[in-house]
Amino acid sequence: MNILPREFYQKDTVIVAKKLLGKKLVRKIGNQEISGIITETEAYRHNDDPASHAFRKITDRNKVMFGDVGISYVYFTYGMHYCFNVVAKKSKVPAGAVLIRSIKPDKGIKKIQGNRNLKDLKNLTNGPAKLTQALRITKEHYGMDLTKKSEIYITEGNKIKKIIESPRIGIKNGKEFLWNFKVMD
Template sequence: MRLARKFYEQDTVDVARNLLGKVLVRKIGKTTISGIITETEAYRQSDDPASHAYRGITPRNQAMFGNVGCAYVYFTYGMYHCVNVVARSQKHLAGAVLIRALRPKTGIDIMIKNRKTDRITNLTSGPGKLTIALDITKKQYGEDLVRSSSLYITNGITPDRIIASPRIGIRFGLDKKWNFRIDHRLFV
């Protein structure tokens, strides 16, 4: 069952934790590609100097200030897209959850073709890898994951154990343990 908008109307940090075990689904024509979310990171606004939204709204980050449940896709390092879902409570003006890793579920043959590797554990074990595997680009920026037929999140499994740690690859906000992952080293 697809996640309802109400799910994304919680605190960003809670949504990041609660997305673990859910399934990210990408449909292209009649092809379905999906994976179980195994790692996420929360990014808010005024209390989070590592967030794209920290200094206010820009053309790049405006989705973070928009409707919850929509995709915020950005290009980084001149070569990778990263997919986030906008999520926040009414206490915050902006917030998004970066989906960092997946455990491949369906469409694995397509993921292998898209990523040009047959190592299953390497297909979606990073934010840039998973967007290549699922063919997620800037075209999905702002897409409503609650209503879209080509990109959405459904219920999945309940994780046995969740590990919280500082976010990866940031210089600010290192005190916040807002990186969450399922205790499964192969797919993070």
């Protein structure tokens, strides 16, 4: 499968969040490749989105959101979990990123289970912290170019026919935006 090109991410963040559903998130650890189909995303924009890390200003934490698209934005939250995002925005918009909330494992499932110390497939990667634990994504992966074959990248996948739109999860502001997107089983 072809790696998604930079142009894929040069659209409105909300559109990219929907289009990422069904694509494959690939993680290479040494000689082993593990992956999963993206099943849930959330869009975070710029100054029109009070839930976005980019809402107020550029900081050391969010600066990658203001740069090139197709770059990873990994941050630490609640003092214990990492979240994995990809920078996506229109060219005239200062910042934006899509949080990858969930994947359906499809390659290297035993390794993914070992990374999480969990056998239950249903709860293996169904949340942003679970996903980063399962794929061993950490702050070391902040700012990686996802449009090139490296430790992490995203490839083409299946076209999704039915998408569920709902409010984003775990936010205080911006709840009126239906920018959480899930694959309907």
